[in-house]
Amino acid sequence: MAEERGHFGSKLGVILASAGSAVGLGNIWRFPTEVGKNGGAAFILIYLLFVLLLAMPVMIGEFVIGRHSRANTVSAYQKLAPRTPWVVAGLMGVLSGVLILSFYSVVAGWTIDYSMLSLTGQLSGDYDFGAIFGSFVSHPTRPIIFLVLFLLVTHVIVARGIETGIEKFSKLMMPMLLMIIVLLVVLSVTMPGASEGLSFLLQPDFSKVTAPVVFSAMGQAFFSLSVGIGCLVTYASYFNQDTKLVSSAFNVCIIDTMVAILAGFIVFPTVFSAGMRPDAGPGLVFVTLPYVFNEAFSAMPLLGDLFSILFYVLLLLAALTSSISMHEITTAYIKEHFKMSRERAAQIVTGICVVLGIFCSLSFGPWAEVKIFGMGFFDLFDFVTAKFFMPLGGILICLFVGWVMKKDVVREELTAGTTISPALFHFLLFLIRVAAPVFIAMVFLYELFGEKLLG
Ligand code: PFF
Numbered sequence: 001m002a003e004e005r006g007h008f009g010s011k012l013g014v015i016l017a018s019a020g021s022a023v024g025l026g027n028i029w030r031f032p033t034e035v036g037k038n039g040g041a042a043f044i045l046i047y048l049l050f051v052l053l054l055a056m057p058v059m060i061g062e063f064v065i066g067r068h069s070r071a072n073t074v075s076a077y078q079k080l081a082p083r084t085p086w087v088v089a090g091l092m093g094v095l096s097g098v099l100i101l102s103f104y105s106v107v108a109g110w111t112i113d114y115s116m117l118s119l120t121g122q123l124s125g126d127y128d129f130g131a132i133f134g135s136f137v138s139h140p141t142r143p144i145i146f147l148v149l150f151l152l153v154t155h156v157i158v159a160r161g162i163e164t165g166i167e168k169f170s171k172l173m174m175p176m177l178l179m180i181i182v183l184l185v186v187l188s189v190t191m192p193g194a195s196e197g198l199s200f201l202l203q204p205d206f207s208k209v210t211a212p213v214v215f216s217a218m219g220q221a222f223f224s225l226s227v228g229i230g231c232l233v234t235y236a237s238y239f240n241q242d243t244k245l246v247s248s249a250f251n252v253c254i255i256d257t258m259v260a261i262l263a264g265f266i267v268f269p270t271v272f273s274a275g276m277r278p279d280a281g282p283g284l285v286f287v288t289l290p291y292v293f294n295e296a297f298s299a300m301p302l303l304g305d306l307f308s309i310l311f312y313v314l315l316l317l318a319a320l321t322s323s324i325s326m327h328e329i330t331t332a333y334i335k336e337h338f339k340m341s342r343e344r345a346a347q348i349v350t351g352i353c354v355v356l357g358i359f360c361s362l363s364f365g366p367w368a369e370v371k372i373f374g375m376g377f378f379d380l381f382d383f384v385t386a387k388f389f390m391p392l393g394g395i396l397i398c399l400f401v402g403w404v405m406k407k408d409v410v411r412e413e414l415t416a417g418t419t420i421s422p423a424l425f426h427f428l429l430f431l432i433r434v435a436a437p438v439f440i441a442m443v444f445l446y447e448l449f450g451e452k453l454l455g
Contacts, residue, residue: 005070005336006162007238013167014243015251017325018235020170022256023177024322025107026224028315029285031260032267034220036278039208040200043217044264046209048257050221054440056253057431058227058394061401063245064413066236068405072332073230076237081404089396090333093230096389097329098349100229102356103381104326105154108319109146109361110137110286115316118308124301129290133283138365147357154323155350158331159343162238166324173317180314181259184266187307191296194269200278201264215447218440219386225256226325228390228397234329242417246428259318266311270296285315327353356381391444395437402433 008014035043069076074090113136117123137143157165188194222228236245271278271288274295280288289311297304327349335345356377359367363376372380401410407429414420414428 005238007240008167008243009163010167011243011248013163013171014235014239014248015255016174017167017170017321018232018248018252019255020174020321021226021231021235021325022224022252022322023174023259024224024226024318025104025111025315026220026322027256027260028263028318029107029282031220031224032264033280033282033284034216035201035264036268036284037281038213038216039205040278041202041204042206042209043213044201044261045204046214046217047221050218051225051253051257053431054218054394054436055221055225055227056249057428057436058222058397059225059232059249059252060245060414060428061397061432062227062230062232063236063239063249064401064405064410065397066233067239067241067243067245067416068409068413069233070237072237072336073233073329074333075336076230076233077400081400086396086400086404089393089400090230090233092389092393092396093228093233094330094333096229096385096393097231097326098352098356099381099389100385101151101154101323101326101349101353103360103378104319104323105147105150105353105357106143106361106364106378108150108316108323109143109148111312111315111319112146112150113143114286115309115312118305118312121305123290123308124294124305126294127290129287130283132290133287137361138368140362140366143361143364144358147361148354150319150323151350151353151357153320154327155346157320157324158327158349159346161342166328169324170321173321177314177317177321178259180310180317181262181266184307184310184314185262187303188266188269191269191273193273193275197267197269197272197278198265200268200272201261211446215387215443218391218443222390222394223386224260225253226322228393229329229385230393230397231325231329233397234332235325237332244418245416246414246420246424247418285311387447391440395440395444398432398437398440402429402437 008017065076065080069079071079073093074087077086077090157169159165189198226232267285268278270292274292276288276292290308293304293308297307327346330349331342331346334340334348335342360378360381363370363378368376370376375383411425414425
């Protein structure tokens with residue numbers, strides 16, 4: 001007999017699990033990195049606009065597909081539009097989930113190592129942190145051990161199921177994560193010299209806005225909100241009939257955006273107060289911050305240690321609540337499509353991600369010379385998912401909900417458990433049907449062919 005599908009047990013569980021998926025390395029590691037590289041406040045404003053007008057409609061669309069079909073992201077399209085090519089949108093999501101989880105686990109593995117280094121006091125002192133980071137990530141085995149450890153923890157949570165695994169874990173972790181963030185923000189903005197960092201975050205300089213900056217902001221919005229690859233289709237398939245889709249999506253977007261901006265408030269005031277540069281790229285939180293913790297807290301080394309421990313544990317927890325959601329996309333698909341037990345399906349996903357994750361990890365060291373389209377595995381997986389599959393998936397999800405599903409069904413889903421005004425309904429429908437797909441397509445095509453088109 002088929003195993004029960006499972007469902008979230010409470011409304012709070014729905015919000016915390018979905019917000020847990022959204023809040024992750026994307027907020028605390030990728031967001032400050034992108035803000036630092038792309039000029040600060042102006043990037044943030046464009047990002048906010050994209051969250052509201054592009055990523056949130058896609059999120060609502062995913063919720064509608066998931067709850068209405070009550071199926072994994074591939075079967076959802078098969079159920080709602082049988083024998084059509086739409087199933088490809090689902091399969092693309094499954095593939096993206098595996099690719100993202102593979103490179104994501106590499107960085108998550110680094111956070112385990114850095115949590116341990118800071119717990120044992122090895123990040124406080126006069127060290128060359130660039131060299132420490134460089135020799136760690138290029139080591140042939142050490143990062144792999146942590147990446148596998150991270151995937152095993154993810155595996156254990158997912159294998160326990162929806163209510164007792166994913167929901168329970170998110171309910172435990174998310175409040176802890178929010179508390180750590182608030183504490184770190186308070187410590188960070190009260191440091192001497194923090195104001196320069198604050199103005200970097202708050203005063204826009206629009207001369208920095210170029211086409212690649214706009215494209216990066218869109219990729220970041222999709223990545224951060226976990227939209228475009230069916231992750232939230234999968235989660236919504238476990239929602240109850242009275243879960244309010246619009247307000248849940250809104251709450252998740254607010255929580256995710258707040259955390260990203262607070263992460264900026266943690267990173268930049270400290271970076272500027274220690275006289276460092278904000279555009280160090282992916283090394284920002286692993287190379288720049290250890291210097292910062294030492295510099296900024298040189299008079300109070302214990303506080304510096306505390307800051308550093310809390311920061312890396314925060315990264316690790318955030319990574320876990322997201323990795324379980326990526327894992328679940330493919331686990332749910334394999335379990336339901338091939339009629340397997342959850343445990344067995346999860347084992348297959350973990351196995352694939354361990355292998356691909358090792359490829360990604362090796363691209364920082366022994367395989368540094370192995371390039372596909374000029375990129376190592378890590379960069380390649382990041383590039384094709386955040387810049388290709390997610391926007392493309394976003395367009396397909398909007399078109400599916402807006403033009404393939406019946407308007408009455410969409411209305412029923414959006415109003416279940418609540419009422420929304422006709423004006424809001426039509427506005428949302430317009431965003432989903434026209435505005436979001438057209439705009440995403442424009443940004444996407446411009447980035448791919450812009451230079452050629454404009455000569
Ligand atoms: N939103 C996550 C983050 O910001 O770290 C990453 C992510 C999770 C992307 C789940 C995609 C996904 F399906």
